[in-house]
Amino acid sequence: MSPHKRRSHQSVTILDVARHAGVSPMTASRVMNNNLRVGEDMRARVKASAKALNYRPNLAGRSLRSSSVARIGVLYSNPSAAYLNQFMLGVLEESGPSGAQIMVEKCSGIRSQRVAMGRLLEASVDGVILPPPLCDSRQTIQQLDAADVPVVAVATGSPMDGVASVRIDDYRGACAMIRYLLKLGHRRIGLIKGDPSHTPALLRAQAFYDTMEAAGLGVAEAHVAQGMFTYRSGLAAARKLLQGQDRPTAIFSSNDDMAAATIAVAHGMGLNVPGDLTVTGFDDTPVAVTIWPALTTVHQPVIAMGRAAVRLMLEQIRRRNEGRPPSGEHQVMKYTLVNRESSAPPP
Amino acid sequence: MSPHKRRSHQSVTILDVARHAGVSPMTASRVMNNNLRVGEDMRARVKASAKALNYRPNLAGRSLRSSSVARIGVLYSNPSAAYLNQFMLGVLEESGPSGAQIMVEKCSGIRSQRVAMGRLLEASVDGVILPPPLCDSRQTIQQLDAADVPVVAVATGSPMDGVASVRIDDYRGACAMIRYLLKLGHRRIGLIKGDPSHTPALLRAQAFYDTMEAAGLGVAEAHVAQGMFTYRSGLAAARKLLQGQDRPTAIFSSNDDMAAATIAVAHGMGLNVPGDLTVTGFDDTPVAVTIWPALTTVHQPVIAMGRAAVRLMLEQIRRRNEGRPPSGEHQVMKYTLVNRESSAPPP
DNA sequence: CTGAAAGCGCTTACAG
DNA sequence: CTGAAAGCGCTTACAG
Numbered sequence: 001m002s003p004h005k006r007r008s009h010q011s012v013t014i015l016d017v018a019r020h021a022g023v024s025p026m027t028a029s030r031v032m033n034n035n036l037r038v039g040e041d042m043r044a045r046v047k048a049s050a051k052a053l054n055y056r057p058n059l060a061g062r063s064l065r066s067s068s069v070a071r072i073g074v075l076y077s078n079p080s081a082a083y084l085n086q087f088m089l090g091v092l093e094e095s096g097p098s099g100a101q102i103m104v105e106k107c108s109g110i111r112s113q114r115v116a117m118g119r120l121l122e123a124s125v126d127g128v129i130l131p132p133p134l135c136d137s138r139q140t141i142q143q144l145d146a147a148d149v150p151v152v153a154v155a156t157g158s159p160m161d162g163v164a165s166v167r168i169d170d171y172r173g174a175c176a177m178i179r180y181l182l183k184l185g186h187r188r189i190g191l192i193k194g195d196p197s198h199t200p201a202l203l204r205a206q207a208f209y210d211t212m213e214a215a216g217l218g219v220a221e222a223h224v225a226q227g228m229f230t231y232r233s234g235l236a237a238a239r240k241l242l243q244g245q246d247r248p249t250a251i252f253s254s255n256d257d258m259a260a261a262t263i264a265v266a267h268g269m270g271l272n273v274p275g276d277l278t279v280t281g282f283d284d285t286p287v288a289v290t291i292w293p294a295l296t297t298v299h300q301p302v303i304a305m306g307r308a309a310v311r312l313m314l315e316q317i318r319r320r321n322e323g324r325p326p327s328g329e330h331q332v333m334k335y336t337l338v339n340r341e342s343s344a345p346p347p
Numbered sequence: 348m349s350p351h352k353r354r355s356h357q358s359v360t361i362l363d364v365a366r367h368a369g370v371s372p373m374t375a376s377r378v379m380n381n382n383l384r385v386g387e388d389m390r391a392r393v394k395a396s397a398k399a400l401n402y403r404p405n406l407a408g409r410s411l412r413s414s415s416v417a418r419i420g421v422l423y424s425n426p427s428a429a430y431l432n433q434f435m436l437g438v439l440e441e442s443g444p445s446g447a448q449i450m451v452e453k454c455s456g457i458r459s460q461r462v463a464m465g466r467l468l469e470a471s472v473d474g475v476i477l478p479p480p481l482c483d484s485r486q487t488i489q490q491l492d493a494a495d496v497p498v499v500a501v502a503t504g505s506p507m508d509g510v511a512s513v514r515i516d517d518y519r520g521a522c523a524m525i526r527y528l529l530k531l532g533h534r535r536i537g538l539i540k541g542d543p544s545h546t547p548a549l550l551r552a553q554a555f556y557d558t559m560e561a562a563g564l565g566v567a568e569a570h571v572a573q574g575m576f577t578y579r580s581g582l583a584a585a586r587k588l589l590q591g592q593d594r595p596t597a598i599f600s601s602n603d604d605m606a607a608a609t610i611a612v613a614h615g616m617g618l619n620v621p622g623d624l625t626v627t628g629f630d631d632t633p634v635a636v637t638i639w640p641a642l643t644t645v646h647q648p649v650i651a652m653g654r655a656a657v658r659l660m661l662e663q664i665r666r667r668n669e670g671r672p673p674s675g676e677h678q679v680m681k682y683t684l685v686n687r688e689s690s691a692p693p694p
Numbered sequence: 695c696t697g698a699a700a701g702c703g704c705t706t707a708c709a710g
Numbered sequence: 711c712t713g714a715a716a717g718c719g720c721t722t723a724c725a726g
Contacts, residue, residue, distance in 0.1 A: 015719080023697090025721090030696090042695085042696085057720080058718085060718085064702050064719080064720070066702085085433055264611040264614060287429075287637060362703080370712080372714095373712070404704080411705090
């Protein structure tokens with residue numbers, strides 16, 4: 001960087017961009033805010049200048065002048081604490097600099113749902129982010145729609161038209177994991193399904209069946225157990241899978257909590273993981289590295305998804321304020337297969 | 348609220364406070380920032396007015412004019428992911444509105460410590476927050492001191508003079524838990540100790556010995572096991588405690604991860620928790636409600652401690668900027684005993 | 695569609 | 711120790 005003296009606090013302001021583009025600061029501002037009433041020509045020039053100068057809007061300045069900061073609600077029902085913690089980390093990281101206010105409301109059951117929703121609406125939130133499993137509640141989304149409040153659905157397995165969403169491709173993530181197990185040499189692979197009312201659970205299970213079939217492998221009834229995404233349900237499911245004669249050499253659990261339970265059950269039976277049994281999870285929540293052996297799992301970038309949810313929400317709010325329809329953008333984030341200690345070739 | 352029209356965006360500004368107190372805005376500003384060069388008289392008047400009007404500084408305005416926002420580093424080594432997530436939740440919540448920037452650096456081992464510290468210093472952070480176990484590293488604190496960078500130590504068992512800190516009273520928290528087990532009727536209580544290089548581990552163990560002794564109970568060698576705060580170390584410790592003849596009817600684990608491991612081992616031995624064995628933890632991290640049965644534990648308000656750490660840090664930075672010495676304030680937060688499903692009277 | 699002016703709430707830099 | 715003036719970066723409200 002050249003050693004010349006800084007004239008102001010911030011290196012590049014919107015004034016610099018305007019000057020560089022040869023337009024007024026107002027026009028530059030309008031372009032930065034996606035305001036429609038700007039000619040294509042100017043829009044392009046400003047965008048180019050902003051990029052060339054690496055302009056970053058000063059959010060303090062913006063929020064100082066703009067009448068109000070965005071108020072974003074996060075409405076959740078019963079996700080795992082670990083998941084929600086990570087998600088909120090992303091939400092707060094992104095909302096902090098933008099000056100947006102975050103209101104978190106929990107609900108369990110229909111009645112408390114009504115109460116929570118009422119509180120959010122009364123606080124006149126500008127938008128509501130719906131982490132799973134509420135992301136799939138038609139009723140919740142319709143209520144919000146009726147109140148003209150934009151929604152961002154997080155980690156839904158079935159994105160809806162006109163409702164913005166962030167997610168990973170659960171189907172392909174699960175396929176990747178099954179293919180990995182296959183490549184390791186496993187043939188008898190067990191599946192612990194997740195709560196069937198959560199759309200990603202369905203996708204992960206379907207990926208299992210499809211990939212096994214594509215490999216020319218049948219799936220025995222005894223090798224599939226229904227779970228509910230909780231540790232406790234994983235305990236029961238793992239017992240079912242491991243008690244039989246022809247027990248699987250690998251178990252694909254639809255999330256980490258149930259995988260952790262599976263390892264606990266296996267240890268209880270004197271089974272070595274991964275020597276006697278490979279166990280893999282999904283999500284890569286903190287429990288994956290808490291337990292021993294550390295879990296091979298599919299990493300879902302939960303923090304990044306929290307950030308993305310806020311960005312999408314801010315965009316929805318702007319659109320609404322300008323009378324434009326919701327973008328209905330569906331952002332698909334990258335999953336990664338994380339190979340740790342709980343997987344190995346079959347005995 | 349009266350229905351009169353709002354003159355401006357914010358209900359109460361520093362101008363209102365100044366007018367109410369009959370001083371200039373500058374004086375009001377100085378008082379709000381604890382600037383020393385204000386007479387006692389005016390200081391009192393402004394404070395009273397601010398309180399009367401319920402004045403909340405607009406942080407966007409402040410950060411816009413102030414040359415720079417605070418840059419706060421968080422340097423950590425190897426805490427549990429769950430703990431750090433929760434802690435960061437508090438840090439981000441508090442730093443967001445203040446506009447402070449957070450820089451997180453991880454280090455493992457001496458060499459990477461040097462690298463991480465170098466990055467922080469190069470980014471010219473205004474202060475560094477030290478979560479456990481780095482909160483107890485004299486070397487780290489001295490390096491930071493030498494660079495004239497204020498420190499806030501989090502959850503240290505031995506607060507140092509001149510270094511601000513936030514913590515709970517680990518000793519009394521552990522005493523409360525042991526007394527609870529005693530009251531339940533347990534006499535043979537086992538202890539899983541934590542990493543001895545972490546000061547809170549020492550306090551929790553000492554509380555165990557003292558409380559048992561106060562109850563007139565001896566502690567058998569076989570009823571104490573050394574752990575390292577990890578799940579894996581908890582597995583080994585629990586095996587040691589449960590294999591003997593005269594096994595304990597209750598086990599007090601020095602943290603939740605090791606308690607979770609203990610429950611897994613107990614289940615593996617066919618023991619019912621809490622029917623045959625009571626297991627309790629410490630910290631109340633998310634794992635406490637993930638596992639089954641849910642853990643009775645000592646709640647440490649980690650999120651609130653994250654917020655408090657940022658508040659203390661901002662105060663330290665201000666003091667330093669004004670040439671005053673660090674406050675060396677030690678904030679002690681409240682713990683709570685959370686009674687869930689893993690504890691019951693002895694069989 | 696584009697712009698000149700004013701001001702959001704606060705604090706810096708200068709006077710006294 | 712106290713204050714009047716100016717300005718941080720941005721956008722609202724008004725003109726054209």
